[in-house]
Amino acid sequence: METPYDLAVIGGGVNGAAIARDACGRGLSVLLLERGDLAQGTSSASTKLIHGGLRYLEHREFALVAEALHERETLWRQAPHIIWPMRFVLPIVPEGRPWWMLRAGLWLYDRIGGRKALPPASRVRLDGRMGLQPEIRRGYEYSDCWVDDARLVVLLARDAADRGAEVRTRCPVTALRREGHLWRIEAGGDVFHAAMTVNAAGPQVGEIMDRAHAPRPALLRRVRGSHIVVPRLHDDPRALFLQLADGRIYFAIPWQYAFTLIGTTDSEEGADADPPHATEEEIAYLLDAANHYFRRSLRREDVVWTYAGVRLLADDGSGRPEAATRGYRLEVDRGRDRHSAPMLSVLGGKITTHRTLAEAALERLGVTDNAGWTASAPLPGGDFTPDGLDEADNLAPVEQEIAAQAQQLSRPTIHRLARAYGTEALGFVRGDMGRHIGQGFTEAELDHLTGREWAQTAEDVLWRRSKLGMWFSAEEVAALKAALGEEVR
Template sequence: MSEPFDLLVIGGGINGAGIARDAAGRGLSVLLVEKDDLAAHTSSASTKLVHGGLRYLEYYEFRLVRESLQEREVLLRNAPHIIWPMRFVLPHHSGLRPAWLLRLGLFLYDHIGGRKLLPPTKSVNLREPPHASILKPFLQRGFEYSDCWVEDARLVVLNALDAKERGADIRTRTECTGLAREGDLWRATLNDGAGETQVSARMVANAAGPWVDQLLQRALHRNTPAHLRLVKGSHLIVPKLWDGAHCYIFQNGDGRICFAIPYERDFTLLGTTDEAFQGDPNEVTISEDEAAYICASVNEYLATQVHPEDAVSSYSGVRPLYEDAAASASEVTRDYVFEVDDEGGAPILSVFGGKITTFRKLAEHALEKLAVGGKPWTSNAPLPGGDFPDDIDDGDELAPDYAWAYETWGMATIYRFSRAYGTRLTQIIGTFGNEADTGPQIAPGVFETELRYLRDVEFARTGEDVLWRRSKLGLHLDEAGRDAIARWFDA
């Protein structure tokens, strides 16, 4: 058997990828294993926001909101190609929270996180354009505040890629089927579909998401208390409901909120739900009741009514939240909790809860719990492709720097590349005077060179990995285009 790894990370979602990246950057030998694709489950099924969580203030989660708002600025600096600012409009509904309470909450939201990069809250008149034509007439006043959008699955992939470039071993489609402590080491049995292998590690980070309890029981060979509360969240994607880049956040009569967000230029993203989940996390889909709930929530506000049959697509995910005995799924904390078991030798750290926005701090705290040496380093380290020039703030501003490639690749494709790959797009298109060969066009706007990059560099193995996680091309291509990409990977 080969030399033991310092750290085995089990789970290729945002928390596992973040821990692997931080540990590799501190000089540890790291192995990350994921039974499916990176971000195949919870981490690609979010509302795709880097945000403080405005509604968490009602549950007095001040520490979580503060940390989240601080991280919002750190992530925006380090990944400007896949994270960008958005303005959210919160209408005041006279039958729900009073206006003074909304304003107080937004005042706290503006100030407790040390906001520097984003504009502050302001009042808006909803009877004036553009809101007057989008919202129902009874809505007269609202507030506009800042948060950020994130390409969630790409955030996971880029963390894993950075970990790999710092020496980590990243193995997708590799399941940990056995885990046993042998003194100062863990011995793990891994199955990659072609057979079983064994590796050893000095420490284990259990970031298996909905399967974290299951893995912990397997490792300790005893029943352990259930720490997870699985909560399903679902979203609908409908044709674009309005022009403009602003988003809406709507209050519901049940105390929850619902987002309506411009999505992929041609669509609007609606969601989310919060309901208890007790099935198989591998098999999670939106229910008819959830679709009806989302539509009813937004229809309370929108002048143009939305129906479940309008949806062009949907997605659902299971949030592995820490069981805190809250009365409802909506009230369960989104904060993260660790459990470290080091009785009898090598430690195993299990991660419960957490949210995309706080993954970087979660990774720092996880390594602190494992007593890993080295200084935290990720706060000022751009993710791959995020090393923008000082005078450029986002991918749209970056794209004109590659205007020399418009004729070959098409301007729309270069803009898509700048949003997805940032400065790494030169690994696909080449450089000025040394432009890369596109290879054959596999689907409209998708050339073989990009697919090779996604396969060889970004761990993609199937058409689905590309169409729905490395990108959202699945929304823009017809069935023939989607099938062509799937066949390319199968060839």
């Protein structure tokens, strides 16, 4: 038998990758197993925010909101290339919460989360600005952060691998059982052994518990959230936090320079579909919501892309799915006696709290050495100050370094590379970038993604390592597939 790992992590989403990274930094030998691509499921289907969750205040989730708010600036500091501040405008409308409730909520939001660098909430005059209906005249604006969710997961896994973890993608777990004081894990045709196992399989966490003959919690909820993307509705860099007559909220976020991202829904119907998808009813719901607020009337043909993800939530007895807690629970199964190999299962959680969830998970497993190290360690490419990138016309310092190494690259491509890779781009940007595949994407960048970031297919490249799928033509997609040795249909 090969030397067993200290820890095997099942699930290559944000929580699994974060736990693997933290464990490596504490000196553990770690195996990370993912059945598909990194972030292929829920972790690439979020609203792409690092936020406290303003709406959770009315559900009295004060501890969760405070924890998430404390994390905003910590995460921004360690990954300023893929996480950056964004202002959110919250209009006052007759069918929404009264102004005094919004003001009180924002006052609390600014004070319970240790805000330092982000600007505070303030009142704002709208008077039809931001593409809104002219009768929407007043509102508030506040701070949160935006994140490239799939790249966050990849960078967590990359940092874990750089610290010694073995990362296996396209390696589904088919069987696992205790063998003496170890776990025996069959995955991808191989057999692995580990002293401890973390089940961070997201919506499939119950199936992994069943395979391990671990007791499955009775109260789990699978909730599907869907989003739509439409041509950009306004030129303002701020996002909108909008209230609907049925009490729900949704976001309209400037995205990928030319689009607006709208979402999300919360539905338990169809949450078992694999892969999940936005239904026509959800698309119509989000279009109607947008048309209520924006002057521009959107139709079904305006929707250029949709996506959906399933969140596994710990059932707290809430009736409506949007009211269910976004907090997490950590369930530890130690088998027949305290000497058996433990399995920790992660139930729930949100992207913003992935780092503190990882700390809590390792503490539950009794791993206490070097706790808290991730609070000050940058992710790959993030070793520069948060103001090293901005949206100004002048090239930021990181962009200047990229431009100096490859003067033939266009400014939009330089900006994209800096935003995606930070200083890591300097490892593959050079005078000769190889074959140009499309939209500023080159053979050198592809080699980086396949050699350093586990990309294997065109979908991995275009929809998770980047969002170039929004821009690539059919011919460019075919060229990428050919470069990957993937069948072109």
